[in-house]
Amino acid sequence: MQKIKLEKGDALIIVDVQNDFMPWGSLPVPDSDKIIYVLNDYINIFSKKGLLIIASRDWHPENHCSFKEYGGIWPKHCVKGTKGADFPEDLRLPKDTIIISKATSPEKEAYSALQETGLSDVLKDENIRRCFVGGIATEYCVFHTVEDLLKLGIKVYILEDAIKEVKKEDGERAKEEMKRKGAVFIVKENIL
Numbered sequence: 001m002q003k004i005k006l007e008k009g010d011a012l013i014i015v016d017v018q019n020d021f022m023p024w025g026s027l028p029v030p031d032s033d034k035i036i037y038v039l040n041d042y043i044n045i046f047s048k049k050g051l052l053i054i055a056s057r058d059w060h061p062e063n064h065c066s067f068k069e070y071g072g073i074w075p076k077h078c079v080k081g082t083k084g085a086d087f088p089e090d091l092r093l094p095k096d097t098i099i100i101s102k103a104t105s106p107e108k109e110a111y112s113a114l115q116e117t118g119l120s121d122v123l124k125d126e127n128i129r130r131c132f133v134g135g136i137a138t139e140y141c142v143f144h145t146v147e148d149l150l151k152l153g154i155k156v157y158i159l160e161d162a163i164k165e166v167k168k169e170d171g172e173r174a175k176e177e178m179k180r181k182g183a184v185f186i187v188k189e190n191i192l
Contacts, residue, residue, distance in 0.1 A: 004157065005192040011052040011128045012042055013149075015113055015135030015142050017091055018057055020077040020084035027077040029136050029164050033088070038162045039134055040092045041188055047094050052126055055093055056113035056135070056145070059085060059101035066109050080104070098122060112144035120152060130155040132186075134162030139174035146178050156183040 020026045022033050046053050058078035066072035078085040080101070087093060100117045103110040114120050123131070131149050133156060135142055142163055149156050158178060165171025179185065 002190070003192045004186065004190055006045070006049050006051060008051075009127055009129040010046075011054060011123065011126070011131050012046040013113065013131050013133045013135075013145065014039055014043075014053070014055045014091075014093075015133060015145050016056055016058055016078075016137070017087060017135050018078050018084070019086050019088055020058075021136045022088055025077065026075050026084055029166055032136050032164045033090075035134065035136075035162045035164055036088055036090045038159075038188065040090075042132070042134060042159060042162060042191075043092055043094065045188075045191060046132075052098065052128065053094060053096070054098045054100060054113075054119065054122070055087065056100040056102055056117070056119070056141070057085060057087070058141075059104050061104065061106045063106045064103065064109075065107050066103065070106075072109070111141045112148045113141070114145060114148040114152075120148075123149075123152065123154065128154065130157065132157045132159055132191075134159035136164050137171075138163045138165035139170040140166070143174045143178060146183050147181065150181050150183065158183050158185050159187070160185045161187040 021029045059080045067076045
């Protein structure tokens with residue numbers, strides 16, 4: 001894989017790295033805590049170059065439709081204002097990180113960080129041409145965010161060393177589908 005030189009118009013998007021998705025959370029993703037330190041390395045790289053850093057988060061109301069008790073498929077997780085919805089303490093987000101809250105309406109599920117969040121406007125206003133995406137979970141929120149970025153005509157690089165899936169086989173299927181749609185998988189060593 002060739003080296004990729006970061007430049008103006010690049011952005012780092014960290015998808016849903018929140019306490020409730022950590023191994024100790026209410027909706028644990030296996031080994032999700034292992035990507036925090038890798039993401040911190042990416043954050044440092046992007047920060048030093050003065051490039052845009054965006055972090056999305058589930059920010060659910062108490063009665064969100066995705067919760068089992070309201071007809072959804074998930075246990076209650078990432079309820080706005082709770083410790084579970086917070087970013088893990090070890091994730092070193094700079095003060096100027098743009099925080100995107102999603103799935104904030106009780107009756108609407110949203111896996112993509114671009115779904116009714118205003119993120120597409122931010123990317124347009126900042127003239128972002130390439131996004132480097134890491135986070136949780138590969139086959140859900142990462143997948144749908146990548147899909148929406150590609151629809152906008154943005155070149156997408158997936159940080160393969162900084163994503164985690166709920167189920168291995170579903171994660172592999174999602175990776176293949178993202179590749180098929182045009183996303184490129186890289187690791188930290190590919191970035192200049």
